[in-house]
Amino acid sequence: MGLDSEAQQALQMVEAQGVGAAGGHKGGLFGGGAPTFLTTKLDFVVNWGRRNSLWPMPFGTACCAIEMMASAASNFDLARFGMERMSFSPRQADVLICAGRVPYKLAPVLRRVWDQMAQPKWCISMGACASSGGIFDTYSMVQGIDTIVPVDVYIPGCPPRPEALIYGLMMIQEKIRGESLADHHALRAEDPHTVGRPRASAEEVARVSVPFGNSTQQDQSSVLPGEAELARTENLPS
Amino acid sequence: MSDDTTGSFDQVERGPEASAEDCAKPAFQEGAAGDHPSVGLLIERFGDAIVGHEVNSGDQHVVFVDPARNTEVLAWLKEDESQRYDFLVDVTAVDYGRGQPLEVVYQLWSIPNRRALRIKCRLDLAALRIESLTSLWKSANWLEREVYDLFGIHFDNHPDLRRILMPEDYAEGHPLRKDFPLRGRFSRAEQTRRALEQNPDHQYRDDLRAIGGEPAVVTLPDELPETLAEGES
Numbered sequence: 001m002g003l004d005s006e007a008q009q010a011l012q013m014v015e016a017q018g019v020g021a022a023g024g025h026k027g028g029l030f031g032g033g034a035p036t037f038l039t040t041k042l043d044f045v046v047n048w049g050r051r052n053s054l055w056p057m058p059f060g061t062a063c064c065a066i067e068m069m070a071s072a073a074s075n076f077d078l079a080r081f082g083m084e085r086m087s088f089s090p091r092q093a094d095v096l097i098c099a100g101r102v103p104y105k106l107a108p109v110l111r112r113v114w115d116q117m118a119q120p121k122w123c124i125s126m127g128a129c130a131s132s133g134g135i136f137d138t139y140s141m142v143q144g145i146d147t148i149v150p151v152d153v154y155i156p157g158c159p160p161r162p163e164a165l166i167y168g169l170m171m172i173q174e175k176i177r178g179e180s181l182a183d184h185h186a187l188r189a190e191d192p193h194t195v196g197r198p199r200a201s202a203e204e205v206a207r208v209s210v211p212f213g214n215s216t217q218q219d220q221s222s223v224l225p226g227e228a229e230l231a232r233t234e235n236l237p238s
Numbered sequence: 239m240s241d242d243t244t245g246s247f248d249q250v251e252r253g254p255e256a257s258a259e260d261c262a263k264p265a266f267q268e269g270a271a272g273d274h275p276s277v278g279l280l281i282e283r284f285g286d287a288i289v290g291h292e293v294n295s296g297d298q299h300v301v302f303v304d305p306a307r308n309t310e311v312l313a314w315l316k317e318d319e320s321q322r323y324d325f326l327v328d329v330t331a332v333d334y335g336r337g338q339p340l341e342v343v344y345q346l347w348s349i350p351n352r353r354a355l356r357i358k359c360r361l362d363l364a365a366l367r368i369e370s371l372t373s374l375w376k377s378a379n380w381l382e383r384e385v386y387d388l389f390g391i392h393f394d395n396h397p398d399l400r401r402i403l404m405p406e407d408y409a410e411g412h413p414l415r416k417d418f419p420l421r422g423r424f425s426r427a428e429q430t431r432r433a434l435e436q437n438p439d440h441q442y443r444d445d446l447r448a449i450g451g452e453p454a455v456v457t458l459p460d461e462l463p464e465t466l467a468e469g470e471s
Contacts, residue, residue: 104405104429104430105405107430107434107436108437108438109438112438138420138421138422139410139420140404140413140422148434202427205427205430
């Protein structure tokens with residue numbers, strides 16, 4: 001009786017996790033619910049593998065890319081952290097490093113590179129220009145690549161030193177350490193219908209591209225910095 | 239932070255002011271033409287096609303030419319044995335704002351004679367057209383496309399007058415004109431939407447995009463979202 005009931009209980013637990021998972025997941029052991037011994041240990045092994053073999057996809061467009069190259073060279077040597085090689089093909093890359101300013105003409109290219117990367121994937125926005133447009137608050141420049149692709153880590157600096165890039169990659173590693181297969185789908189996967197479309201909604205783009213105050217002669221969407229709501233939302237466009 | 243810095247930030251907020259000096263009316267600078275071996279000959283040979291001459295920064299000679307006769311003058315400067323300006327260094331333009339004419343600037347360099355000359359043609363805003371120099375210098379092709387892209391000056395008889403820096407379907411105007419707002423005419427959201435609607439493949443010819451002789455796929459398949467969501471069957 002004792003053994004049987006324990007086994008039954010465990011079976012029920014597994015079933016409850018698998019079938020009753022929220023968010024339309026396809027059943028299975030890792031569909032959701034409270035973590036079990038099995039899933040936490042598997043999470044540990046999978047995350048250990050993922051975080052120690054992050055292959056960067058370098059998307060270098062400006063001076064930040066010079067620092068990125070220095071990070072990969074012998075003095076700083078990214079390979080120590082498992083970023084064994086720069087993967088110049090998005091299909092074999094895990095983490096997109098967008099280093100430098102992105103003009104609107106390049107936006108669809110960045111979006112396509114991101115879409116071509118296989119899950120699981122992460123994104124680093126390196127430097128002021130990639131993160132916010134930087135000093136280029138002009139007609140041609142994307143005001144933060146997070147309006148195009150989802151960003152995990154923002155690295156400040158103009159350009160950031162190689163140590164900063166390495167620290168950013170280590171933060172990605174920390175983030176992976178805390179991830180679980182159970183909620184991985186919810187964490188990483190984007191709505192497939194947003195492929196090739198802006199990640200941010202129109203309101204969000206308007207909100208994050210508030211003028212800094214030193215850009216002049218504006219006749220559109222200019223809001224005083226104090227009046228603007230600066231929070232960024234997690235929501236994908238509907 | 240003391241308050242006495244606010245004045246300087248006010249200046250920043252107001253933005254750049256138009257230069258007090260207007261675009262100078264072309265005139266002939268007294269006695270300077272003889273300093274340059276080409277200018278005197280140009281005036282002598284082309285007469286009223288040469289509308290002015292000035293010297294900047296000591297030895298930079300600028301000749302103002304009637305825009306209707308630019309090819310004639312520049313062809314002579316390139317072909318004539320005594321001139322041989324065989325290198326078209328740059329074609330650019332200047333907008334002085336406030337409705338003043340746009341200046342098209344040709345920067346010439348003679349490799350055999352080691353001599354520079356700058357030619358300017360003034361175009362009224364109402365008639366921004368000038369003859370292309372692509373028949374004289376191949377390098378004029380892309381330089382004139384850039385001027386067309388950023389200033390909206392049309393070059394007649396140009397073989398391929400398309401935008402070169404901005405996206406081909408850019409609808410906000412010509413960014414280096416003084417009346418162009420710094421952040422463009424559309425909202426950031428609209429700019430982002432339009433940017434992501436571009437198909438980068440369209441900037442390349444079909445034969446450059448072909449993969450192993452097969453035409454490249456330029457559009458994503460309709461069932462892609464489902465494939466990504468459900469996996470391949």
